[in-house]
Amino acid sequence: MFQNRAESLALALPAALFAAVVFIVPVLILLSEGLRLGGDWSLAHYVSFFSTPLNLTVFIRTLKLGVLVTVAAAVIGYAAALCIVNLSSRNRGRMVGLIVLPLMISPVARTYAWIVILGRTGIVNQALTSIGLTDAPLRILFSETAIFIGLLQLFLPLMIISLVSALENMPRDAISAARVLGANWLQVFWKVILPLTKEGLVIGGTLVFTGSLTAYITPAILGGSKVLMLETLLYQRVTIANDFASASVIAMILIVMSFSANLLLKRLATARAKR
Amino acid sequence: MKKILLVSGAALMLVASSAQAQERKLVISVYGFAQDAFKTILYDPFEAKCGCKVVVETGNSVERLAKLEANKENPVIDMAVVATPDALAATRAKLIEPIDVTKLSNYEKLYDIAKDPIGGHMSVGYTFYATSIVYRSDKITINSWNDLFSKELAGHVAFPNVTTNQGPPTLYMIGKAMGKDTPDLKAPIEKVAEHKDDFVTFYVRSSQLTQLMQQEEIWAAPIGRFAWEGFAKMDLPIKWATPKEGQTGGMNVMVLVKGAKNKDLAYQFMDFWLSTEIQTKLAERLIDSPANKEVKLPAAVAENLTYGEDLVKSLDLQPAEAILDNRESWLSQWNAKVGQ
Numbered sequence: 001m002f003q004n005r006a007e008s009l010a011l012a013l014p015a016a017l018f019a020a021v022v023f024i025v026p027v028l029i030l031l032s033e034g035l036r037l038g039g040d041w042s043l044a045h046y047v048s049f050f051s052t053p054l055n056l057t058v059f060i061r062t063l064k065l066g067v068l069v070t071v072a073a074a075v076i077g078y079a080a081a082l083c084i085v086n087l088s089s090r091n092r093g094r095m096v097g098l099i100v101l102p103l104m105i106s107p108v109a110r111t112y113a114w115i116v117i118l119g120r121t122g123i124v125n126q127a128l129t130s131i132g133l134t135d136a137p138l139r140i141l142f143s144e145t146a147i148f149i150g151l152l153q154l155f156l157p158l159m160i161i162s163l164v165s166a167l168e169n170m171p172r173d174a175i176s177a178a179r180v181l182g183a184n185w186l187q188v189f190w191k192v193i194l195p196l197t198k199e200g201l202v203i204g205g206t207l208v209f210t211g212s213l214t215a216y217i218t219p220a221i222l223g224g225s226k227v228l229m230l231e232t233l234l235y236q237r238v239t240i241a242n243d244f245a246s247a248s249v250i251a252m253i254l255i256v257m258s259f260s261a262n263l264l265l266k267r268l269a270t271a272r273a274k275r
Numbered sequence: 276m277k278k279i280l281l282v283s284g285a286a287l288m289l290v291a292s293s294a295q296a297q298e299r300k301l302v303i304s305v306y307g308f309a310q311d312a313f314k315t316i317l318y319d320p321f322e323a324k325c326g327c328k329v330v331v332e333t334g335n336s337v338e339r340l341a342k343l344e345a346n347k348e349n350p351v352i353d354m355a356v357v358a359t360p361d362a363l364a365a366t367r368a369k370l371i372e373p374i375d376v377t378k379l380s381n382y383e384k385l386y387d388i389a390k391d392p393i394g395g396h397m398s399v400g401y402t403f404y405a406t407s408i409v410y411r412s413d414k415i416t417i418n419s420w421n422d423l424f425s426k427e428l429a430g431h432v433a434f435p436n437v438t439t440n441q442g443p444p445t446l447y448m449i450g451k452a453m454g455k456d457t458p459d460l461k462a463p464i465e466k467v468a469e470h471k472d473d474f475v476t477f478y479v480r481s482s483q484l485t486q487l488m489q490q491e492e493i494w495a496a497p498i499g500r501f502a503w504e505g506f507a508k509m510d511l512p513i514k515w516a517t518p519k520e521g522q523t524g525g526m527n528v529m530v531l532v533k534g535a536k537n538k539d540l541a542y543q544f545m546d547f548w549l550s551t552e553i554q555t556k557l558a559e560r561l562i563d564s565p566a567n568k569e570v571k572l573p574a575a576v577a578e579n580l581t582y583g584e585d586l587v588k589s590l591d592l593q594p595a596e597a598i599l600d601n602r603e604s605w606l607s608q609w610n611a612k613v614g615q
Contacts, residue, residue: 054611115483119490141492142476221483224476225436228614236610239337240438241603242364 031255034248049249055233062230063257065144066212069151070261073208074201076152077159078189084160085167096164099157107154111218114150115141118222142224150218155211159204166200167193198269205265210258230254299327301540304342304355306527307333309562316556321547327540336361343370343532353535354545358440359595360602362398362528367599371530373397378542381549381567386587389526389566393595398528401548402563405524405581405590406444408516409506410495411488417495417516420445420452424466429473431494433484436477437464437609444523445497446605447593451520458597460605468612477613485509499525500581504561507579521591524581527563558582 037044049055084095102110118124118140125137140146170193178192194201219229230250237247305313310333318329332339336357343352347370357365365371373396376382382390382399389400410417415427423432435441446463447456455462467474475493478484485505487493498506506513529545531538547553554567564581565572572582581587 112483112486115486115492116490119487119492121490121492220479225438225479225614226471226477228610233610236438236606239335240606242337243603 030244031248031252033244034246034252036245045245045249049246049253054228058228058230058233059253061144061227062213065148065151065229066209066257066261068148069155069212070205070209072148072152073156073159074205076156077163077204078193080160081163081167082193084164092164096161099160102153103157107215108217110154111150111221114146114153114222118146118149142222142226144223144227146222146224147219147227147229150222151212151215154215154218155208158207158211162200162204162207163197164200166197170196195269202262202265202269206258206262209261213254213257299325299537299540300330301325301327301354301537301544302330302332302352303544304332304334304339304352306335306356309560312557312560312562316560316562317548317553320553321544324547325540325543327537329544340365340370344368347533350532350534350536352532353537354532354541355530356401356527357530359392359398359400359526359528359592360598362530363393363595363599365530366393366395366397370533371397372533372535374399374529374531374545375542379546379549381546381551384551384567384569385549386566386568386584388587388590388592389528392526392528398530399545399549400526400528400566401554402557402566403524403526403581403587403590403592404564405500405522405586406441406448406497407500407518407522408495408497409484409488409503409513410516411512412514413512414494417514417518419518420448420520422518423449423495423497424470424473428495429470430475432474433476433478433487433493433496434467434474435481435497436479437605437613439479439481440525441481441497441499443598443602443605444525444593448518448520448523448591451591452518458594458601459608460601461608464605464608464612471613488513500564500579504579521589522586524590524592526592 034045035041035043080099084092084099087095116122120137120139120141122141124140125134128134128138129136140149174192174196175188178188183191214231216231216235219227220232220235223229223232225232230253234247234250234254237243237250310331313331318331322329332342332352334342339355339357340361343350343355343365346352355365355371362371376390376396376399379399385400389403392398392400408417408420408423414431415422415425417423422428423434435445437443437446443460446460446467449463449466450456450460453462453466475487478496481498481502482505484493484496484498484502488496488506488511489509500515503515529548531541531545535541549567551567551569554563554565555570555572557563558565558570558572558580559576561576561579568584568587570582572580577583581590
């Protein structure tokens with residue numbers, strides 16, 4: 001597009017400088033807090049973080065919930081996206097609009113809505129009691145299940161949108177061709193759809209996983225503080241303990257987890273393609 | 276023509292510079308809530324009175340204290356309002372200086388607990404609130420902080436998380452009720468941990484409580500008086516408990532930043548804020564309970580605030596020193612025993 005590399009680099013320079021000054025430098029300053037002890041560089045804060053059993057439990061719980069939400073979002077996301085791309089273009093636009101709509105509502109409001117839905121007198125418990133599945137209302141609110149549901153609803157739209165755009169770019173005949181050649185639906189998905197939409201899955205997966213790791217208000221409210229997560233721990237370190245060093249350790253762990261998830265998803269996608 | 280231009284240019288510069296000299300600025304650091312009301316009741320009238328400009332910086336206490344610390348050498352803020360433990364933290368970090376109370380004409384009108392909350396005249400209280408238990412009076416009766424652990428209430432209480440402003444005062448009163456009120460709050464935290472599964476939630480935002488009460492998820496919760504209005508409006512029989520161990524609460528104070536550039540304006544502003552007129556207006560809008568004892572309020576307004584000599588005298592506030600020195604240990608005990 002541009003005559004030489006220098007020209008294109010020069011054009012990218014202002015944006016890169018802006019990002020470096022207002023984003024990368026402050027983040028590096030913040031992260032360096034966790035690597036300093038009394039003016040010297042040190043890993044002491046990291047050692048102390050990982051040698052506390054409570055922190056390890058919280059780390060594993062956060063990772064587990066992030067993975068579960070991402071996998072669930074991928075499964076539901078593929079089903080929804082496959083339905084949406086088969087709609088007429090007008091209806092597709094409407095559906096995508098409906099899916100994007102919740103993203104325009106504050107996560108706080110969406111989380112509060114779950115208190116109404118999942119409560120003892122909420123519609124979920126009313127439905128369960130009326131069809132006779134349970135005698136007394138279940139305690140869904142303020143548990144790990146509630147956090148899972150809240151996070152899934154919060155980030156599912158990002159997965160669906162990524163997968164819809166990936167599926168739209170897939171040659172429409174590919175599925176029919178595979179079917180004609182005798183593949184069953186599972187084989188079609190595994191050998192045709194998945195390899196052709198892996199980019200969408202990588203983007204959607206990274207967004208959902210990162211979002212689940214870093215969401216604060218949903219675990220804080222729907223978990224009822226009985227379920228400590230890394231993000232709630234980070235909030236405590238800053239607001240109560242005024243301890244920016246260990247907050248920076250947690251921030252670094254969250255960043256590393258997000259990048260690792262992205263790399264892992266990419267690796268999985270390419271491994272499938274090579275086979 | 277050239278001469279005329281020069282002369283008028285010079286005149287214009289003179290006017291501009293004198294306007295600049297007149298336009299003095301008072302920079303204040305406050306909580307972000309109810310700023311529209313503060314502007315009409317407090318900031319605008321003060322600007323008109325002093326002929327200066329009030330620059331308002333808002334945020335939570337952590338952000339605002341961090342900013343004071345960052346600008347320690349060359350302070351931009353003149354005065355700030357914070358909670359008592361934060362004022363003590365600022366004192367220890369040498370970010371604020373003693374207030375010369377002789378410069379505050381309204382000082383003598385304050386309730387005694389507001390006059391020198393953290394000692395050394397490092398702060399002056401401008402508002403406070405009571406903390407007690409709201410409860411469904413048709414379901415239960417609450418006479419003691421210990422009732423939060425009763426069998427009848429199991430599965431019906433929202434307890435404040437230790438990270439909220441209501442958490443430590445509630446634990447403090449439970450300690451008193453248990454007869455084990457050491458500043459480390461060890462006994463009350465252990466008691467909460469024992470009954471952990473009996474609590475519906477350890478809430479982080481008091482705004483969610485009205486919804487939980489309305490949905491009958493909870494029958495009782497310890498709250499600050501500032502949140503009472505939402506419960507009082509509900510179409511349910513709800514009462515404010517007066518436990519036999521007393522009520523606790525919290526206080527917000529004004530502090531003077533060390534090396535402030537506009538100290539005279541800061542004093543004028545603090546005095547104005549503490550005046551009977553301004554404290555009455557802020558109370559009437561249900562923004563802050565008055566620290567000025569000359570404020571007279573109609574019963575309907577007083578009902579929603581922490582008001583009246585008897586009530587104020589009965590408040591058993593947790594010492595700021597105990598909060599500041601033990602906050603971190605409470606948090607780690609809580610995380611290890613309750614937050615798991």
